[in-house]
């Protein structure tokens with residue numbers, strides 16, 4: 001074990017292993033997935049022969065944050081588990097090698113598209129949403145916003161009915177409690193504008209928007225050409241025939257999650273209390289158009305993914321700017337001092 005090299009502001013410390021990963025794992029050429037940060041490869045544990053997934057990250061503040069936050073939440077049922085973290089150098093370049101459980105069941109929508117037995121129903125959609133929402137609640141309760149919640153980051157452990165849906169990719173996750181002191185009533189001058197919620201709420205509201213889009217797609221809304229525009233403009237409607245049989249509860253929930261104003265958007269506790277989520281087992285078994293829509297929209301699916309990625313990136317920037325603006329607007333000496341201290345903490349992260 002090394003000196004702690006990954007530290008969270010809350011005091012969590014991660015001790016990556018520093019021996020060579022190849023001492024313990026056989027790394028194969030099988031690529032499980034491609035992302036912006038590189039490949040996710042398959043690997044085998046040399047002791048027990050088990051298959052795992054390996055993500056390689058070049059050392060940076062961002063990479064450290066990703067590893068530390070993912071590690072902290074990795075025990076939860078609906079979050080991909082980290083098994084081991086190594087810190088190895090290759091030609092002088094320090095890398096973090098993150099060994100995760102291997103998600104053999106593939107991505108959420110791929111699975112719905114491939115579903116052979118009967119149509120995908122509203123009750124199944126509700127169960128899936130409950131699982132994803134429980135992962136988000138777990139994060140938000142720990143003051144972590146994921147900020148990159150999209151269908152490609154929702155994977156199943158196994159391809160069969162025993163597969164468990166889990167959230168992964170903490171590349172944009174952010175610990176938001178460092179700003180908490182700014183939000184207490186004594187410092188309300190920071191947040192005089194009613195629409196300014198506090199940065200941590202903005203960051204979390206970005207995840208709720210994602211949940212809304214995923215739920216909307218989950219219900220079989222035709223992907224193209226309208227979906228891209230809807231994502232861009234926030235104008236989600238519920239046209240026939242896809243929505244004619246869908247319950248009002250589902251539609252109301254989607255409206256609450258996709259509310260354009262983040263201050264009015266539902267928070268995760270309100271979502272979890274919603275009867276459609278809390279009592280997902282009682283949701284009507286109305287057949288949905290999802291499988292058909294995903295098959296027909298296969299060619300345009302990459303465009304929808306890209307649009308969602310772009311919107312999330314815009315939201316992350318917007319919310320950071322709201323934070324900076326709200327800080328700049330205040331002119332109290334005591335607040336100035338606190339502001340500097342808090343910004344230092346942010347920069348340290």
Ligand SMILES: Nc1ncnc2c1ncn2[C@@H]1O[C@H](COP(=O)(O)OP(=O)(O)OP(=O)(O)O)[C@@H](O)[C@H]1O
Nearest residue numbers: 032033034035036037038040053100101102103169
């Ligand atoms: N534990 C895993 N088991 C199997 N496949 C995985 C696993 N983790 C990731 N993948 C695959 O690799 C892809 C990329 O992984 P990940 O999203 O973590 O990387 P990234 O570089 O951060 O990607 P992004 O471009 O989405 O930011 C995933 O979409 C998925 O298909």
